[in-house]
Amino acid sequence: xKIFSKIFKITQLSTIRLIVLFYVVAVLFSTILLxxxxxxxxxxxxxxxxxxxxxxxxxxxxxxxVVSTAETFNAAGSIALAVVxxxxxxxxxxxxxxxxxxxxxxxGLKGRAxxxxxxxxxxxxGLVNLLLKVFKIVLIVELVGTIILSTYFLQxxxxxxxxxxxxxxxxxxxxxxxxxxxxxSSLQPFSNDYxxxxxxxxxxxxxxxxxxxxxxxxxxxxxxxxxxxPKNSFSLFTKLTTLTFFILIxxxxxxxxxxxxxxxxxxxxSWHERIFYSLFQSVTTRNGGLSTMDVSEFTNPTLxxxxxxxxxxxxxxxxxxxxxxxTFAIMLLTIYNFSKGRQSIKVFGREIETEDIIRSxxxxxxAGMLCILAIIVLTQIENFPLMAIMFEVSSAxxxxxxxxxxxxxxxxxxxxxxxxxxxxxxxxxxxFLFLLRGYTYKDNYHYPKEKVIIG
Amino acid sequence: xKIFSKIFKITQLSTIRLIVLFYVVAVLFSTILLxxxxxxxxxxxxxxxxxxxxxxxxxxxxxxxVVSTAETFNAAGSIALAVVxxxxxxxxxxxxxxxxxxxxxxxGLKGRAxxxxxxxxxxxxGLVNLLLKVFKIVLIVELVGTIILSTYFLQxxxxxxxxxxxxxxxxxxxxxxxxxxxxxSSLQPFSNDYxxxxxxxxxxxxxxxxxxxxxxxxxxxxxxxxxxxPKNSFSLFTKLTTLTFFILIxxxxxxxxxxxxxxxxxxxxSWHERIFYSLFQSVTTRNGGLSTMDVSEFTNPTLxxxxxxxxxxxxxxxxxxxxxxxTFAIMLLTIYNFSKGRQSIKVFGREIETEDIIRSxxxxxxAGMLCILAIIVLTQIENFPLMAIMFEVSSAxxxxxxxxxxxxxxxxxxxxxxxxxxxxxxxxxxxFLFLLRGYTYKDNYHYPKEKVIIG
Ligand SMILES: [K+]
Ligand SMILES: [K+]
Numbered sequence: 039x040k041i042f043s044k045i046f047k048i049t050q051l052s053t054i055r056l057i058v059l060f061y062v063v064a065v066l067f068s069t070i071l072l073x074x075x076x077x078x079x080x081x082x083x084x085x086x087x088x089x090x091x092x093x094x095x096x097x098x099x100x101x102x103x104v105v106s107t108a109e110t111f112n113a114a115g116s117i118a119l120a121v122v123x124x125x126x127x128x129x130x131x132x133x134x135x136x137x138x139x140x141x142x143x144x145x146g147l148k149g150r151a152x153x154x155x156x157x158x159x160x161x162x163x164g165l166v167n168l169l170l171k172v173f174k175i176v177l178i179v180e181l182v183g184t185i186i187l188s189t190y191f192l193q194x195x196x197x198x199x200x201x202x203x204x205x206x207x208x209x210x211x212x213x214x215x216x217x218x219x220x221x222x223s224s225l226q227p228f229s230n231d232y233x234x235x236x237x238x239x240x241x242x243x244x245x246x247x248x249x250x251x252x253x254x255x256x257x258x259x260x261x262x263x264x265x266x267x268p269k270n271s272f273s274l275f276t277k278l279t280t281l282t283f284f285i286l287i288x289x290x291x292x293x294x295x296x297x298x299x300x301x302x303x304x305x306x307x308s309w310h311e312r313i314f315y316s317l318f319q320s321v322t323t324r325n326g327g328l329s330t331m332d333v334s335e336f337t338n339p340t341l342x343x344x345x346x347x348x349x350x351x352x353x354x355x356x357x358x359x360x361x362x363x364x365t366f367a368i369m370l371l372t373i374y375n376f377s378k379g380r381q382s383i384k385v386f387g388r389e390i391e392t393e394d395i396i397r398s399x400x401x402x403x404x405a406g407m408l409c410i411l412a413i414i415v416l417t418q419i420e421n422f423p424l425m426a427i428m429f430e431v432s433s434a435x436x437x438x439x440x441x442x443x444x445x446x447x448x449x450x451x452x453x454x455x456x457x458x459x460x461x462x463x464x465x466x467x468x469x470f471l472f473l474l475r476g477y478t479y480k481d482n483y484h485y486p487k488e489k490v491i492i493g
Numbered sequence: 494x495k496i497f498s499k500i501f502k503i504t505q506l507s508t509i510r511l512i513v514l515f516y517v518v519a520v521l522f523s524t525i526l527l528x529x530x531x532x533x534x535x536x537x538x539x540x541x542x543x544x545x546x547x548x549x550x551x552x553x554x555x556x557x558x559v560v561s562t563a564e565t566f567n568a569a570g571s572i573a574l575a576v577v578x579x580x581x582x583x584x585x586x587x588x589x590x591x592x593x594x595x596x597x598x599x600x601g602l603k604g605r606a607x608x609x610x611x612x613x614x615x616x617x618x619g620l621v622n623l624l625l626k627v628f629k630i631v632l633i634v635e636l637v638g639t640i641i642l643s644t645y646f647l648q649x650x651x652x653x654x655x656x657x658x659x660x661x662x663x664x665x666x667x668x669x670x671x672x673x674x675x676x677x678s679s680l681q682p683f684s685n686d687y688x689x690x691x692x693x694x695x696x697x698x699x700x701x702x703x704x705x706x707x708x709x710x711x712x713x714x715x716x717x718x719x720x721x722x723p724k725n726s727f728s729l730f731t732k733l734t735t736l737t738f739f740i741l742i743x744x745x746x747x748x749x750x751x752x753x754x755x756x757x758x759x760x761x762x763s764w765h766e767r768i769f770y771s772l773f774q775s776v777t778t779r780n781g782g783l784s785t786m787d788v789s790e791f792t793n794p795t796l797x798x799x800x801x802x803x804x805x806x807x808x809x810x811x812x813x814x815x816x817x818x819x820t821f822a823i824m825l826l827t828i829y830n831f832s833k834g835r836q837s838i839k840v841f842g843r844e845i846e847t848e849d850i851i852r853s854x855x856x857x858x859x860a861g862m863l864c865i866l867a868i869i870v871l872t873q874i875e876n877f878p879l880m881a882i883m884f885e886v887s888s889a890x891x892x893x894x895x896x897x898x899x900x901x902x903x904x905x906x907x908x909x910x911x912x913x914x915x916x917x918x919x920x921x922x923x924x925f926l927f928l929l930r931g932y933t934y935k936d937n938y939h940y941p942k943e944k945v946i947i948g
Binding site: 297337338339342343346369372373376377379392395396397399400402403404406410413414415417418424425471472 | 752792793794797798801824827828831832834847850851852854855857858859861865868869870872873879880926927
């Protein structure tokens with residue numbers, strides 16, 4: 039351990055750089071793991087870029103695939119992939135800490151600071167306890183999901199063995215919002231099975247709504263209502279992110295219904311089919327990436343709207359990517375309050391810090407520019423329709439994993455662009471910007487302020 | 494006058510609402526003016542929506558046209574249109590004040606406040622003087638432009654009469670960055686005449702670089718170098734906007750050259766043709782809207798990049814629209830300084846106010862959401878390629894006036910969307926947000942602040 043701490047001291051790696059380093063290591067480890075022929079079906083040969091792409095997609099729980107998971111990986115490979123999804127989903131830091139805890143090592147402040155940033159938790163206290171809780175919750179959700187899905191899948195599959203494999207992989211893929219599938223065509227075989235869709239939506243939401251929310255809900259349940267009034271027991275973060283999360287799902291649901299009203303895909307569908315297709319595809323843009331249909335059958339307005347939803351992504355401290363729900367909510371609140379002429383942003387009886395407002399806007403604009411840049415590069419080097427490229431870019435940055443089908447046909451430079459977006463989407467714009475920073479710059483001097491004319 | 498002030502008091506119109514009211518009146522006046530058959534060529538009949546579209550496009554000096562200006566308007570009509578462009582370009586407030594000044598009326602604080610916001614001038618002092626200067630500069634530029642272009646056009650046109658009309662309209666359209674043309678195909682007839690292109694680029698830049706910049710330069714020239722060092726005599730605004738303005742032109746120029754390197758349009762062009770096509774089309778995205786080629790011949794990457802440039806638009810307090818150069822510059826500076834870990838935004842030995850930073854981000858994100866919304870609506874109601882719609886939306890919001898050719902074929906609801914964007918682009922996101930505000934809300938109470946996890 040002394041050597042390690044020395045190396046860290048010598049290279050003066052910042053906390054965020056360490057996290058990025060861990061992610062890089064996880065990607066390399068996954069690349070090597072998934073390259074073993076033991077995990078592949080017979081006759082499968084993977085190029086390095088496709089292996090790397092699969093590893094990044096798995097570690098970042100995006101779910102974009104250049105090769106069919108079902109055709110490439112055998113049963114053992116599927117389980118190996120599920121392990122990688124778990125790594126990526128719960129966060130490498132969480133898992134690393136747990137291993138330390140299990141081995142009885144004491145976690146120093148340095149280690150704790152790492153976890154804090156990875157999970158965006160604002161206080162250092164009780165972090166280990168917190169992580170154990172996160173791990174416990176995720177495992178319980180996955181276990182219950184596996185049992186329900188496997189039992190139910192007995193009617194679909196010939197052997198109990200295959201039903202359990204499908205149920206297990208499906209539960210892990212949904213809970214971690216990974217979007218990988220071993221059916222060969224996502225949840226399209228279950229497009230008329232509302233029970234499977236319902237269970238999947240529930241798992242997707244539990245994974246993407248943010249661990250602090252789950253923990254606060256669990257705390258509330260274990261404490262009981264007698265101790266504290268539920269209204270006051272939730273943090274501003276939990277209230278804001280949960281409200282935004284469900285509003286986004288509702289808006290997506292209603293807009294898909296409206297925009298596709300005269301579309302060809304809904305033409306021969308009944309009202310309940312329309313409702314379930316709209317609802318599932320709206321939920322999946324939060325971060326799931328699973329789908330009950332070929333999304334390229336939607337019309338352009340719906341697809342653009344879904345791009346926006348994927349760009350926003352999931353809650354912070356969840357398995358998801360994108361700019362995150364709170365960032366989007368603070369932007370809307372700031373614009374609204376400004377247009378009302380208010381000087382401060384009030385919400386749920388609290389005020390938002392000016393620093394957080396500026397940070398939100400930095401995240402949004404940086405992400406927007408990054409995506410536009412990626413679209414320009416991809417339209418230049420690839421020969422796909424603009425809509426398909428915009429969709430792919432939003433999906434990669436949001437680590438959503440939905441695609442209009444161009445992923446396997448991307449050129450190697452194109453794959454590199456998507457790999458980069460998935461990586462940035464997962465570590466977050468914040469960590470990405472910190473990563474660019476050469477050194478911490480203390481500015482103890484000031485210039486006179488001068489007003490500038492704004493647009 | 495008493496009745497008027499009473500009406501204003503009764504309806505409690507805010508300052509910005511008055512400006513919007515003036516713009517609305519100008520549009521109505523222009524709609525009526527341009528509807529006179531006296532101004533039309535024989536056999537021309539205009540629908541109301543086309544007249545309204547033309548009036549809004551002229552008052553906002555955008556230059557998008559649903560009818561060919563050359564085919565619709567006769568010589569008298571062209572002069573009437575030039576007058577409307579002048580109205581829109583210099584700003585109705587400026588002109589209104591000047592009329593008051595010429596009539597010997599004293600301008601009250603209320604009147605001055607109006608001009609201040611319309612021209613974004615941060616101090617109230619010497620406003621009338623300032624406006625006279627603006628008017629004088631624009632007139633001189635237009636006069637010189639008319640003389641040069643008319644004289645030069647004698648070689649192109651059969652009669653001196655037509656040469657002068659073309660020269661006059663061309664100079665006014667370029668200086669006000671209106672983008673209207675009476676050649677029937679913008680500056681495409683002069684695609685090999687570098688002199689005409691050079692004069693036009695100069696006029697476009699003088700109109701779009703911002704009046705404060707022109708005034709500060711004029712002040713410097715009239716004062717002479719002996720009084721004050723030029724480096725210190727320019728305001729932060731002038732330095733920031735001018736630098737951004739020329740960097741954007743340079744970036745656009747280089748990127749068009751690069752992205753079109755293997756494109757079909759440049760295939761048979763010589764190096765100097767490529768340079769002039771790239772340079773002119775980059776300058777015109779700042780706000781001009783004139784073009785020396787059919788922009789739809791460019792490839793998608795170039796067109797997307799031009800969308801971004803048009804979205805940014807011209808300098809504040811200029812004839813142009815968009816989010817404006819300073820807004821974009823402050824965003825970039827904030828992101829850069831943040832990623833360097835700095836607490837304040839320092840530039841040219843000055844610091845940017847936190848309020849200005851938040852305002853910039855509000856302008857950018859509101860504009861972005863507005864454009865995405867417009868794109869979703871237009872893709873839903875129109876049957877044009879996504880690229881053409883994105884280009885049209887960016888061009889309308891930036892009041893640039895470039896088009897891939899879909900403007901005349903838009904449906905009536907589609908025309909209404911573009912009219913709305915041109916209007917908002919011209920009055921600016923700021924005024925637009927103020928317009929939404931029901932009443933000025935004073936918040937004298939505060940809630941405790943609470944940190945929220947950002948993306
Ligand atoms: K995903
Ligand atoms: K224009």
